[in-house]
Amino acid sequence: MQVKEQAVIWLQGAGCSGCSISLMNSVSPTIRNLLLDEIVPGKHLNLVFHPTLMAASGEISIEVMLSKSREKDYLLVVEGAIPTARDGIFATVGEEEGVPVTFYSRFKQLSENALAVVALGTCAAFGGIPGGEPNPTGVKPAMEVLKEENINVPCINLPGCPPHPDWFVGTIAYIILNGLPAQEKLDELKRPKFIYGSLIHENCPRRPYFDEGKFAKNFGEEGCLYELGCKGPFTYSDCPVRHWNGGVNWVIGAGSPCLGCVEPIFPDISGPFYKKISSWDKLKLQVKKER
Secondary structure: OEEEEEEEEEEEEEEEHHHHHHHHOOHHHHHHHHHHOOOOOOOEEEEEEEOOOOOOOOHHHHHHHHHHHHHOEEEEEEEEEOHHHHHHHOOOEEEEEOEEEEEEHHHHHHHHOOOOOEEEEEHHHHHHOOOOOOOOOEEEEEHHHHHOOOOOOOEEEEOOOOOHHHHHHHHHHHHHHHHOOOHHOOOOOOOOOHHHHHHHHOOOOOHHHHHHHOOOOOOOOOEEHHHHHHOOHHHHHHHHHHHOOOOOOOOOOOOOOOOOOOOOOOOOOOOOOOOOOOHHHHHHHHHHHHH
16 A cells, blocks of 8 residues: 655744654654654655754755645644744744845745644744743744735644644644644634643642632642642643653642643743732733734
């Protein structure tokens, strides 16, 4: 049986490469399985371009990327926010005739022919830490640039700082099996509902403490962590049931409050991280979501 390849072009902008590192720590499938084996029977992932993982470098890698982009059969994965200030000079991807080509320019060029854009991580999805105030490099999330440039390409957001490797692998597997998710499969922030469909608060093992009004005043104590800055009541993801590091633990299980890293509120509104969110912050949170 002939194996069908799904090409992926992966760009990295303003970020820390943590999303790639998270993916490399995938347990099942492993990163080796993901790159070399069939992700589903008869279908294989072809990672054409990835600045961190690929062996090639320089002009030859850029040429391969641009050659594949003309075939219009690839998914464009974006890691990191998109700097736009001063024409985007703060992040570049290769050169043309000795002149650096901005990440901003590459994104616009490559997104036009993509089957879809997958914004991986909170920086790509919402701006994240690079987009925190005062945002001197003028970074913007992928979906905002697509809208401004009138590029009519589906965008799927997979936020997280970093995102769980299963969130990326699961989404790519879904696309390969079923095609791009229909609009009703995504929430209002373009996140897959099978990952981001329920509040952390709903599945938190400390939820009974909240219902009883028992709140921890110091770390290490029994009780709900809301008074210590937990953003679980405002954060949608499956962290409580999926866990991290191969299912070993997760943030609240380790005694820390949820920081709300999968939401547009991160980090400006969700910080200070260990302080209860105020009524004013709740209002700003609602306004930001409605935008």
